Amino acid sequence: MANVAVLGYGTIGAGVVKVLQTNEAVITKRIGEKVEVKRILDLRDFPGDPNEDKVVHDYAVIENDPDIDVVVECMGGVNPAYKFVKAALLQGRSVATSNKELVASHGAELIAIAAEKEINFLFEASVGGGIPIIRPMISGLSADEIESVRGILNGTTNYMLTRMEEAGISFDEALREAQEKGYAELHPEADVDGYDACRKIAILTSIACEAQVDYEDIYTEGISRITTEDISYARIMKKKIKLLGSSWKEDGHVFAMVAPFLLDEDHPLSGVNDVFNAIFVHGNMVSDLMFYGKGAGSLPTASAVANDVLDCVKNKGRNIKICWDPEKVELTDCSDSVRRFFVRMTADTSDEAIGASFGQVEKVELPGLDEKAFITPAMKEADYTRTAEQLEGIINRIRLD
Amino acid sequence: MANVAVLGYGTIGAGVVKVLQTNEAVITKRIGEKVEVKRILDLRDFPGDPNEDKVVHDYAVIENDPDIDVVVECMGGVNPAYKFVKAALLQGRSVATSNKELVASHGAELIAIAAEKEINFLFEASVGGGIPIIRPMISGLSADEIESVRGILNGTTNYMLTRMEEAGISFDEALREAQEKGYAELHPEADVDGYDACRKIAILTSIACEAQVDYEDIYTEGISRITTEDISYARIMKKKIKLLGSSWKEDGHVFAMVAPFLLDEDHPLSGVNDVFNAIFVHGNMVSDLMFYGKGAGSLPTASAVANDVLDCVKNKGRNIKICWDPEKVELTDCSDSVRRFFVRMTADTSDEAIGASFGQVEKVELPGLDEKAFITPAMKEADYTRTAEQLEGIINRIRLD
Numbered sequence: 001m002a003n004v005a006v007l008g009y010g011t012i013g014a015g016v017v018k019v020l021q022t023n024e025a026v027i028t029k030r031i032g033e034k035v036e037v038k039r040i041l042d043l044r045d046f047p048g049d050p051n052e053d054k055v056v057h058d059y060a061v062i063e064n065d066p067d068i069d070v071v072v073e074c075m076g077g078v079n080p081a082y083k084f085v086k087a088a089l090l091q092g093r094s095v096a097t098s099n100k101e102l103v104a105s106h107g108a109e110l111i112a113i114a115a116e117k118e119i120n121f122l123f124e125a126s127v128g129g130g131i132p133i134i135r136p137m138i139s140g141l142s143a144d145e146i147e148s149v150r151g152i153l154n155g156t157t158n159y160m161l162t163r164m165e166e167a168g169i170s171f172d173e174a175l176r177e178a179q180e181k182g183y184a185e186l187h188p189e190a191d192v193d194g195y196d197a198c199r200k201i202a203i204l205t206s207i208a209c210e211a212q213v214d215y216e217d218i219y220t221e222g223i224s225r226i227t228t229e230d231i232s233y234a235r236i237m238k239k240k241i242k243l244l245g246s247s248w249k250e251d252g253h254v255f256a257m258v259a260p261f262l263l264d265e266d267h268p269l270s271g272v273n274d275v276f277n278a279i280f281v282h283g284n285m286v287s288d289l290m291f292y293g294k295g296a297g298s299l300p301t302a303s304a305v306a307n308d309v310l311d312c313v314k315n316k317g318r319n320i321k322i323c324w325d326p327e328k329v330e331l332t333d334c335s336d337s338v339r340r341f342f343v344r345m346t347a348d349t350s351d352e353a354i355g356a357s358f359g360q361v362e363k364v365e366l367p368g369l370d371e372k373a374f375i376t377p378a379m380k381e382a383d384y385t386r387t388a389e390q391l392e393g394i395i396n397r398i399r400l401d
Numbered sequence: 402m403a404n405v406a407v408l409g410y411g412t413i414g415a416g417v418v419k420v421l422q423t424n425e426a427v428i429t430k431r432i433g434e435k436v437e438v439k440r441i442l443d444l445r446d447f448p449g450d451p452n453e454d455k456v457v458h459d460y461a462v463i464e465n466d467p468d469i470d471v472v473v474e475c476m477g478g479v480n481p482a483y484k485f486v487k488a489a490l491l492q493g494r495s496v497a498t499s500n501k502e503l504v505a506s507h508g509a510e511l512i513a514i515a516a517e518k519e520i521n522f523l524f525e526a527s528v529g530g531g532i533p534i535i536r537p538m539i540s541g542l543s544a545d546e547i548e549s550v551r552g553i554l555n556g557t558t559n560y561m562l563t564r565m566e567e568a569g570i571s572f573d574e575a576l577r578e579a580q581e582k583g584y585a586e587l588h589p590e591a592d593v594d595g596y597d598a599c600r601k602i603a604i605l606t607s608i609a610c611e612a613q614v615d616y617e618d619i620y621t622e623g624i625s626r627i628t629t630e631d632i633s634y635a636r637i638m639k640k641k642i643k644l645l646g647s648s649w650k651e652d653g654h655v656f657a658m659v660a661p662f663l664l665d666e667d668h669p670l671s672g673v674n675d676v677f678n679a680i681f682v683h684g685n686m687v688s689d690l691m692f693y694g695k696g697a698g699s700l701p702t703a704s705a706v707a708n709d710v711l712d713c714v715k716n717k718g719r720n721i722k723i724c725w726d727p728e729k730v731e732l733t734d735c736s737d738s739v740r741r742f743f744v745r746m747t748a749d750t751s752d753e754a755i756g757a758s759f760g761q762v763e764k765v766e767l768p769g770l771d772e773k774a775f776i777t778p779a780m781k782e783a784d785y786t787r788t789a790e791q792l793e794g795i796i797n798r799i800r801l802d
Contacts, residue, residue, distance in 0.1 A: 132541035140533035143707035286704035292691035303687035306544035
């Protein structure tokens, strides 16, 4: 029998307990031993909960319980999660976590400790909720050089953009709806400003580069400037606006950014709606792959954590090698990257001024709206920015994929 | 160093050699040892090929070479692949294969031998080409009960359906195009009649059920009856016609079938075009997942085989457990399954006769075409078939997803 301690009995932690208990019979058959939740750490009590007798309020109880084999961390945030996880690993206990902040900040160190101790530190659920993405990248593409990764990594903003498009509602209304449904927090900055997606693309890029990518280095732009007019323009251009976390290698340089992009309607990521997530991976041999599923929610995310727990049990005494060196990857500034931009300007801007600034643009007209809108030729971000700074009357600009 | 023998130097076998040689540096770094192709079995000679000196014509040379660690089987067909693979496993050599016929027919036995010998028999590339689907189902969803699997499993027919839809061409023209591009064989039955998809859904269903599903038991219908009119009707209904391999569990019964289906335009599988494949998996905890990528082609498929080779090297002396009992799963006859049908009948059929036979149908009109078309209410396949047999004038029927 393997004993598990779950840190944090919130949405995901409670989900992990439910997955392990609901599917106990089939899990025991597959693993060859019973996997039991022995302790749950939470500051709260849970009177009436079937697992209430397992709840403890002090991590020391878990630390000092010699029966615990695997620690599940679903507390979120860096502290005290980092302290507890590191202590567990140093004790020789494998850890499964859903915590993107922890992995983005301390992944390399925790992976190294696990390797050293011949145990495991697994974090499938830290990106893409229930979608198997970390494991395929680590153990499913070992014959490939991963050249780019980009995806819809945040369910809240994808829900909002989907609602803005389908129901024609504004950003504020979409946010209110998302909050009512429990998809967005009262303070929604982590989602709408792209910080959540930023941590996740940092993790995926670290795996693709097999070395540390600091999320602080990643240019990050959220969706708060996207308006109903932008959505209408996108429809006319047969495109969709999606918040993408992207990273790619080019001539030995590594780029990474989070920003809303205009994607062609027939791009597979365009069809990813509501709270679903999807990640596009390009390998130099396998070409394009996409992984799609529920990026949030108690049970989907918990399924990924529980699978990591079972991998820890199956691989007792054997480290699953994860290539993620602590050595830092120096990202190349995104101002060097080249792409087209969709630009909206006030009606008083002359075509001549636009042509003189951007060259041969492709005009876009939204009936009933008195302004100038166009798609620029491919240009460096830096050149776009410099040009835009010299112009008055820019209403908004969105990058084209 | 690990030495590999590749059986069959055709499209995939040559691809595997290319993947291992192109990415040699990064592979060596990841695996911690060099993986070298030492021998290649093929009846042909390859003068001028950089690997021509590795080619042998007799399997005995490979069998008797004590240096070979991993055997890669890319010959296709059951014989002599089965004989060679079984011999290699019994010798204690791990095997990676892309051969769906071999896996569908003898998977359970070969998996059991590998488990017994503490080596590995891996077959990621047998379904979905380069898409990681077998590995996620085996080791990424071990906390889930897999309740259904369905997918676009054949690139040739998906290319044809895409062309029929996009270019408005007929089945015959689409087939000719596919043959010209090398996507379809001169004798295309294995693809267009669904036999290829049938073997693949048999493999996926065996994994979902953790026991043997015989492909001979799976109801299989191809796309040869799909016409340009069907495609036009689909467009009017805002649906797409896709050839799906499907299996699902319902009240303890297991169903499996291969047939063209009408899918809603916004279903993620609807956006899967050309030679791409995609597989939808539903777990009782993780909910819906989709895996998308190139289902065919030399390098994508070879990437999956090469990754299996590397897994064999990394797991030397350790069997990766695959739950696939030889015990046969008795499939429930699909005539018991319930769904709606899109039906086209000759113009002389009276609305009364349609109503009397099918109840309240939903009419569909294709301007310019003088016939009766409609969607039936949900009904058992058996009831549909019995009703249809009693009617004259049915032109075609396609199942609704």
